[in-house]
Amino acid sequence: MSITATTVQGGLTTLTDEVIEELRERVHCPVLAPDDPGFDGIREVFNAMHPGDPALVISCFGTADVRDAVTFARDNGLVVSVRGGGHSIAGLSASDSCMLIDLAPMHAVQVDPAARLARVQGGAVWADVDRETQAYGLAVPGGVVSDTGVAGLTLGGGYGWLRRKYGLSCDHLVAAEVVGADGQVRVASSTENTDLLWALRGGGGNFGVVTWFTFALEEVGPTVAFAGTFYPVEEAADVLRGWRNYVAVAPDEVTASCLTITMPADPELPPAVHNRACIVVGGVYSGDAATGMDILAPLRELGTPLLDMSQPMPYIAVQQGFDAFFPRNTLQAYWKSRYLSSLSDEAIDFVAARAAARPSPVTLVNLFHMGGAIAAVPPDATAFAQRSSPFLLSIDGNWTDPADNEANIAWVRETFRLSAQFGDDGVYLNFTGRSDEPADVAVSSAFGANLRRLASIKAKYDPDNVFRSNNNITPVATS
Ligand SMILES: Cc1cc2nc3c(=O)[nH]c(=O)nc-3n(C[C@H](O)[C@H](O)[C@H](O)COP(=O)(O)OP(=O)(O)OC[C@H]3O[C@@H](n4cnc5c(N)ncnc54)[C@H](O)[C@@H]3O)c2cc1C
Incomplete structure (x- = not known):
């Protein structure tokens, strides 16, 4: 049966049986049309609002399959979507009628403990990386949910529990293997295609399909000090003031965040938090766990604790601690984020008031403490430009009933708009839902002065914008 797919020109094209059969013979992996068994089994995305409805899926087993998939898309003028972990909030790996390059089968991780390097395939999630690296007491700074893809998170920056001590995930990227828009396989490193490596450190999926990432490793765990204390949301303003005063003098070993959520009536949790809106203060100390528990202790005394999960914990358990809140599909x-220039009393009162008025129990209002190693890297040293702000506010709208979409999206947008008075320039693109403004507004706000160089590197490696289902950078050749 032939397939109709969208072309980069915005029209439709028909892929005949013969054309698809030829592709099947070329690659060594499944090529799935919507009626094929296995089509429904491809890795689901996180955001059920953007499930995606691809015309054709190539579930790649290796670099050569990716090369053949990109070449096929080019030859047939198809819109390409690339799916790593599938956690894009904006549904960037879930375009309709596209050719989906699904990297889920490519999740290998190879650790070289002597060289302190990990090679990670383009479809791995953080759980894959943590498992292999922690076998040696090593880690790549990743995100705080272990089911998030390494690829999208790293290419867009990457904030996690180690960010203040060790910086962003993209700061640990020392080399990458990339299948370019021309179907060529290139290595980007400190000696080869150095401009490409610079762009991959925060510039998103604009420059090709990354088939292998090489990361520098840090010594972490296997046990780390963890603080996780739940306070009533009614105490949010006081808790946040205490948190702000604590992080102002905390060493870089401490990475701390606050979030508001309403806990479910889970029998494994104490009744005190059942169906209770809470402000949760979380912190990790990168270093000796016993020392860390002492240093994190003030985070456990910021109000009236309803639940205190603080204890020395395996780093892997910390990494998986939030997974249950974020099931796929x-x-x-709908999320939006904004960097804050400071955390004034007015900003705290604003955050506390919005946190108390969340329209959905699983909507999070998060404050991330930044600085430390993030700010130690000059803004033009990598594509990731926004490094100086001390805080990030992330408004993570999550809800279950599609009938509530409009109201929840409107609430997130209003909170974002009202927070502008406290904000620095710049948004974090990885925490951004499908935009209500022209896409280039968010992109230029995120990349700032780095955008010109990124546009020129985009023109060099992807002049026809084959890779456009991302936070897209328009190619602009420089003479
Ligand atoms: C539950 C949840 C928790 C999160 N927690 C964090 C966090 O703690 N810290 C943080 O910084 N961010 C976090 N994020 C945001 C996350 O960084 C982004 O959503 C990121 O894009 C996810 O990457 P992915 O590979 O899973 O996404 P995908 O949806 O697969 O891809 C996202 C983008 O990257 C491109 N892409 C994917 N794979 C490749 C590849 N191999 N080569 C080239 N391009 C590729 C895609 O085409 C798309 O444009 C979280 C998101 C969710 C949903």
Whole structure:
């Protein structure tokens, strides 16, 4: 049966049986049309609002399959979507009628403990990386949910529990293997295609399909000090003031965040938090766990604790601690984020008031403490430009019923708009839902002065914008 797919010109094209059969003979992996068994089994996305409805899926087993997939898309003028972990909030790996390059089968991780390097395939999630690296007491700074893809998170920056001590995930990227828009396989490193490596450190999926990432490793765990204390949301303003005063003098070993959520009536949790809106203060100390528990202790005394999960914990358990809140293809999600220049009393009162008025129990209002190693890297040293702000506010709208989409999206947008008075320039693109403004507004706000160089590197490696289902950078050749 032939297939109709969208072309980069915005029209439709028909892929005949013969054309698809030829592709099947060329690659060594499944090529799935919507009626094929296995089509429904491809890795689901996180955001149920953007499930995606691809015309054709190539579930690649290796670099050569990716090369053949990109070449096929080019030859047939198809819109390409690339799916790593599938956690894009904006549904960037879930375009309709596209050719989906699904990297889920490519999740190998190879650790070289002597060289302190990990090679990670383009479809791995953080759980894959943590498992292999922690076998040696090593880690790549990743995100705080272990089911998030390494690829999208790293290419867009990457904030996690180690960010203040060790910086961003993209700061640990020392080399990459990339299948370019021309179907060529290139290595980007400190000696080869150095401009490409610079762009991959925060510039998103604009420059090709990354088939292998090489990361520098840090010594972490296997046990780390963890603080996780739940306070009533009614105490949010006081808790946040205490948190702000604590992080102002905390060493870089401490990475701390606050979030508001309403806990479910889970029998494994104490009744005190059942169906209770809470402000949760979380912190990790990168270093000796016993020392860390002492240093994190003030985070456990910021109000009236309803639940205190603080204890020395395996780093892997910390990394998985939030997973249960983020099942795939279940929640509708719309997120927006803004860097804050400071955390004034007015900003705290604003955050506390919005946190108390969340329209959905699983909507999070998060404050991330930044600085430390993030700010130690000059803004033009990598594509990731926004490094100086001390805080990030992330408004993570999550809900279950599609009938509530409009109201929840409107609430997130209003909170974002009202927070502008406290904001620095710049948004974090990885925490951004499908935009209500022209796409280039968010992109230029995120990349700032780095955008010109990124546009020129885009023109060199992807002049026809084959890779456009991302936070897209328009190619602009420089003479
Ligand atoms: C539950 C949840 C928790 C999160 N927690 C964090 C966090 O703690 N810290 C943080 O910084 N961010 C976090 N994020 C945001 C996350 O960084 C982004 O959503 C990121 O894009 C996810 O990457 P992915 O590979 O899973 O996404 P995908 O949806 O697969 O891809 C996202 C983008 O990257 C491109 N891409 C994917 N794979 C490749 C590849 N191999 N080569 C080239 N391009 C590729 C895609 O085409 C798309 O444009 C979280 C998101 C969710 C949903």
